[in-house]
Amino acid sequence: MRGMKMTTENQTFTEKFDLLGCIQCGRCTGGCPVTVRTNLNVRRFVYDAYNEDLLEELSRVADIWDCTACHTCAVRCPKGLKPLEVLIGLRSLVVESGKTEPTVRDALESTFMEGNPWNKPRATRNDWMEGLDVIVAEPEQKVENLFFVCCTIAYDPRVQVTARNIVNLLNKAGVDYAFLGTDETCCGSEIFTLGEDGLFEMLIEDNTEMLNEYQADRIVALSPHCFTTFNTHYPDLNKPVIHYTQLLAELLEQKKLAFKDGLEKKIVYHDPCYLGKQSGVFEEPRSVLKAIEGVELVEFGRNRERSLCCEGGGGKMWVESESKIERLAETRVKDARALEADIIAAACPFCVLTLDDAVKAEGFEEEMRVAEIMEILGELEVMQEKPSSAQEVED
C-alpha cells in the first residue's frame, strides 16, 4: 500500500486529504452526532490514515460506514479540513476492490446502468408525473426555472408528493418552469459518499454536459442533496442552482405567491444537514412556513448549524449500522414530541423517510406527523397574488 496513488492527480492519501494539516484537536469527534450510538472516532482515522501501510486495514473497519456525511466535523474543524472525506477515501478502497456490501453494490450498479440508486428503470423515472399538467423541458426552449427532481423523490412513493405538489403550485402561481425528462440522472451525492469516485466523476461529466445544454436561467433542485452536490462538486455548470425553498421564499417576497387558507398547527422545522450546515440555507424554509396563517413555528434546541442529523445521508440508505442504540431520528422525534409539535417539517426526502420511520418506531403516529414542506403547502389553497400576463397557466 505504500506510495499508493489514490487519485488521478497522483496524490497520496495524505496529500489528498491534507492529513498533515490536522492538529488532532478532536473537535470533529466531539461534534460527530453518530458517536452517541456507534464507535466511530473520525479523529482517530485521520491520525491513523497518515500511515499509508495501514490504509487497507483501516478500510476493513466497519466503523467507516457509520458516517452520515452530515459535515458537522467539517463545519467545526478549526483547520478547515473535511475529516469525513478521509472516511469516504477509505470507503473508496473498498469500492475499488469490488468487495462492497451487496446493497451498496446494487445501488452503485443501478446508478451506472439506470441513472438512479434505487434499482428502478430509467424509463419509469417520470411516472410520478402521471395525471399532472407538467411542462417538460426541451433543451432549446428558454425557461427561467429548470427543475431537478432527485432520484428518491422521483421513485419513492412516500416522497413523490414533493414533486407532485410543487407542480400544482407552480401552475397556479404562474411560474415559468420546466422539469427534466427521463434523461435526468442521479447527481451523485450518495455515490460520492459511498466512495465510488470513478462513477461520481462520470456523473459530474455527463450531468454537466446534459444540464448545460438547457436554455434555463437557473436550476431548482428539490432535494438538498442534489442542491449541495451541484454547488460543491460541479465546477463547470453554466447556471446557478437553488433549492426550491429559496424559490418559494422569493415568490412570497415578490408577492407572486400567497396561501389563501391557514393552518392552525404547531410546526417544528428540522434543518436538513445538506441544506443547513452544508449550504447555509436556514431562513428560507422558515419564512415559507411562517407565511402560512395560523402556523406556530417552534424550534428544536439543536437547530440551524447545530441541527441533529437524521442519519439518512452518507450512503446510509444502503448501509445499516450494527448499533442497537436509539437512532438519531428517534431522538429527534422525541425532541419534537417534547415541544408538543403537531408536525415535523423537513425539506429533504431522506429526512422525511428517516423521521417518518422514527415516528412509527416511537408510536407517535397519533400525536404528530412528519411532512415535507411541499406536503404541507399542498394542503393549502395557493393563490397568485399578482397575476402575471406573461405566462398562460394550464390548470
Next chain:
Amino acid sequence: MKIFTCIKYVPDTSEAEVKLDAGGTAVDSSRFSFDINDADNYAVEESVLIKEKYEGDVTVVSIGPKNSDVMIRMAMAKGCDRAIRIEDDRIASYDPLMVARVLAGAIKDQEFDLVFTGCMAEDYGQAVTGVALAEILGIPHAAYVKKVELEDGKLKAHRELEGGLMEVVEITTPAVLTIQTGINEPRYAPIRGIRQAQKKELKVVNLDDLGVPADEVSAEASQIVLEKLYIPVVESKAEIIEGAPEEKAEKLASILVKGGLL
C-alpha cells in the same frame, strides 16, 4: 484452468408493469431495465474466483445486441479476460436448444476445462441451455451447482436439490456447470475497472463467423413454436377468521388440515 462463462442480458421485470406487444408473442420491454441474468452474475464471480485461486483465464460468451456490451465490460472489469459476443437475428433465441447450439459453436474448437452458465435465465426460465450445451459438446455436466471444489485435478460439484438437500458429484473435466445463485457474493465492478476493461478484447461475431449453419439454429430448425404470451387473470380470495384467539387458531388449523397443508 481455461474457463468459458456464458452470460445473458435480460430484462428486469420486477420493477415495471409487464405489457405484451400487439402480436401477443413478445413482451413490450421499452420500460424495463436490462442487466446480466442473476444466475449468470454468480457464474461470472465463480469463474473469476477459480481463476484467482488456480490461475488461468476466463472467456465470456454472450448472444445479444450491442447494448449488452456494458454487461460484458462489467464482467471483464471483474476479472474475465476476453469476450465473444454473438449477434445474429437469425437465432431462435426463445429456444434454449438453438441457443445451446450457437454457444457450442463458439466454444467447441477452443481449449477449455470448464464451461459455466447460470442455472436459469430470468426471462424464459427454461433452465435448459447449460445442460443442452454439455450434451452438444459431448461432456458431462452438473446443474444447480452451489459449491465447486477442485482438488488434484478432480472436480466436485455440490448440487442444490429440493428440500434443502445437497448432492455432491465428482465429474471429470472438461465439464459444464450450471451455477445456482448464492454460490458466492458477486463483486462490484468499479467504473475505473470498467474503463480499463475497454482494453480487453471483445470480439463481435455472427453465425457465419462461427461456422454455425443458420438453418440449424433458426426458427425453422426449432421444434418450439411460441404461440402466445398472456397475463393470467389475478384472482384473490380472502377469508377473515373471527373470534377469540383460541377459536381463531382452531379454525385456522382446521382450514390448513383440510387443505392438506398440515
